[in-house]
Amino acid sequence: MKILKAGADYSPDARSSIVAAVLLGIVANISFIIQPGLVGGFVEGLGLGEQQAGELAAAEMFGIAIATIVLSLASLKVNWRASFLFFSAVAIAGNLVSAYMTEFADLVLARLLSGLGHGGLISLSFSAVGLTSKTDRNIGIYLAVLLSYGAVGLLAMPSLMATIGLKGIFISFSLVVLIGIGLVGYLPDQAKNEEEVPEATEPLNIKLLVPALLGYLAYNISQGIVWAYLFLIGVSNGLEEQVVANALFVSQIFGVLGALIAIVVSARVVGRFAPLTIGILGGAVFIALLLLKVDYFIYLIAVCGFNLMWNKVLPFILAAISDFDLRGRVMPFALAIQMFGLAVGPYIASQIVGDGDYRAVELASIFFFVLGYILLIVPIMMRKKQQKLELKKAL
Template identity: 45%
Template structure:
């Protein structure tokens, strides 16, 4: 066991192919439920006969667990062996999914999903931290997004058939097995940050109000994502579109999401950073506007595909902006926590406002939050622009 965990003096080159593959696999496992959440919610409603509101609360409970561990991980990451932390997270995620099998009582299911969320949130957090240590961190962060979205695209496509053939329990057993299989990769992970003390380059001094506004903008943006994503599948079926057709549209949107992330990798800062970011956020609001009411097939397809493309196009820029505020990465760590907090509270807000399947109200709230996010982010972007202009550097 000691050899398996290694000591903090154990040297693992995180830049090797096998270590990067290990981090990528565990990162996808951590996101295995969230990225398929719309279809899981549909399964809770269609197969276990929960109400739309109750299904939203169950999804929100898991996201609360995800967010809680993301926050706590920031405080313990340098105190505990990283492999041990990963083992704990794998155990929680696997146990939570197994304990969810066969459960139809909402209170028991919520507790099991919180447990799964605690594990998955830890896996997401620690893999992002590890990938941030690699020499080509920008590329490797993008690879996480691409791998998660590829899994999501395949999962959204097959989930309706899996639900029909094996029910919700079959899906949960798969999630448990997926999380447990991460044990095969723990030995290839570093035990700690393994970094020498480095001199941090001087960066511009940004005021706390500017940083706070920016973080609030990140929170508003991710609240909007959480509100929209959880009921995306049900918006389509409520509009009269067949389940498999909705699944196919969501699959196509995942593929476009991959394209959005890859576009950032290809162009990086060729067109700057701030204009594409604001355009992506406002464009996301317009995309959700296409889903208001009971959208026909074409409007639903355009709205969902544009939303997913712009979501994954915007996120790398958001984290790049946060990184420019603080060369030590504290703003990025806070951003990851706020992202998961937004994903947690978003479904809860949507569930509370849903009423009689009033998806128009839910999506309108999301649109408002997108606009609020752009407004809150703008002052920080302007301050960074002025710094770049003064120093002659590119944003």
Template identity: 45%
Template sequence: MSAPAKPARRQMVQLQGDPSEGPPMSDPEVLRHDIDVNGWPAVLSAVVLGTIGVLSFIIQPGIVQAYVTQLKLDEAGAVGLAGIEMLGVALATIFMAAWGNRLNWRHVVIGGLVIAALGNFASIVAPQGPAFELARFVTGLGEGTITSISFTFVGLTIKAERNVALYLTLLLTYGAFGLWYLPQFVAAFGLAGMFGAFGVLTLLALATARFVPHGYDAEEMINPEARQLSRALLLVALAGVLSYNLAQGIAWAVLFLVGVGAGLGEQSVADALFLSQILAVGGALSSVFLAGHVSRNGAIAFGILMGAASIALLVGRPSLPLFTAGVCGFNVLWNFVLPFILGRVCDFDESGRMMSFAIAMQMIGLGGGPIIASHLLDGSGYRSAELLCIALFVASFVLLLMPMRRHRALSALRPSTT
């Protein structure tokens, strides 16, 4: 599972109180009581909210397997059910990208937490079928809302690199232990126990809402790496981001099934995924600390193509060492390369609007991937899903290569002044 990219544009931020409450925002007495987005209470609240927003997604491979064992769904049905939840996440993220800055952030976070909690509690009592699917979709809507705000929140801080590192540490540590312990937890408490735990944790996160700013005014500074590309190339770049994340969505949804289908025990698969999440912390942190020191285009080429090679290791019936190598390579490279991809895409447009569009493409891809995968699983294996995943990786690189080459040409004509 990957985290938000290091922001490509640094912003000077003035946080606001609720414009519907009391004196205008220019009132010094009001500004004295604003939330400091760079203070530890605010930073930790953003990190916690970011993790709460992906409670399900970060351990999605294990949840898909639990749907098979607990609900007795076939593999296609289990993957499709995960896709329904991610569809809710994607729709909420798209909405927030378009209209989020017009809304009161604190109210949005509270609403998202309540919606996600209600969806999880409803999942405990909903009968299997459309009602259960609706409960998971509603949960996704809440999760997507929380995730969008937390991504933006972390990106607004002055020490974004440090705060991204904190976010990744908590997120991937939870994912590692969650995937490792999930088979035992579900065997003991069932899906009801899992959804109940999600609901309780989500409600507890309401305590962080008081540290969320109501909104912000941003005075953007020039991004020295930005060069304006044509609208056609911007669309090509967004198609590359979408293709990359469709591949990730397909792979992440079926990884547990691939391991079990190869004859590996559930706990062995969980152990391999646990290791992949632990190593992914290193991949994510390396992207933070290497940014500015390595070629972004080179990092993108390496991350995407080696990610495709990692999935290729899983084709057929991989042994446990081969499966472990494949999932570890996939997860490490995912968390390593995505910040570079999103950062480079932001360099293609001088208006600074590409990040919101790229994040929307990311969530559409992660949500659409499981739905596509569900139509490729017919009980005969996972080769079709794996080959499509590899093809989408390669397609994403080809699509991103065109705007990257044009950006490099424009940069040669007008070198950065920094």
């Protein structure tokens, strides 16, 4: 088959390869990026409680995390295109099964299976972008396109729930994955080989890499804690479902703006410290607004600021982490950590959420924001200093 053929013609920086990776990113993230709407659908459409809805979101995210962890260990050895076909089949099966499950325990298993499939797709599409030479820019493009889909998806969720319901939504997910298979042949078939890496590449600095990855884990836990419940937080403050959906739609536009800022404002120009500090701690500040007496205006500012900071800083964090290893070995592992954090987050939130009270969820998110910043900023800045010294020696 053409899509399984080793692709010497498809370099990571080829335009066709980048476009395919970006479009497949939508296929891969099709449910996660509209997770607040799905969690709201679990409550409103299935009559589940807030804790069960959060556990369903966590089940899918744990499936995603497991798949990305497996691929982080195997990405240098497996054929990426064959893997994409396999995980596409798993994702299709998981979504179709989800459409017909009526018992909570069965639905948990179905969403776990779906997560396994989508996790593989996320890892492969994101890793393909991570191999490009202009990582900051291309991750920004990836996020901008993905968030554009997310904006439309969140806006349409109340209408979709009223017309086709969760069953129709899950079947639609399966159809999109099926269509996406046609793009697989434009992906690189594997990670970079040893001969493709500059001879001067330094070995991994584990003492700096480990705390950076732990910081990235904490940062994503903070995101996962609050992201799953953003829709319900709005509804709990007396806002109508469509009004909340509208606010989340606008927030996704701000997310696109954040990703575009990351495309335009290169870390080579502004450095790492300012974007990381503003992006991470700024996100904590916007979530803190939800601790106030929330009306529509405050909710809109909070969710828009949160999405802006999240998507502005994420390309800078990933580009900084990718600097630890030019072979591309760190990027799949970083993605696994990201997805594990986004799985742990909803689970933590589901265990501490009150009956219509989300204060503990918001406080936990803020705590992990700050912890992630502390763990990230020190090793990243030390690595940057180390690279400058290496450059001086080379000159």
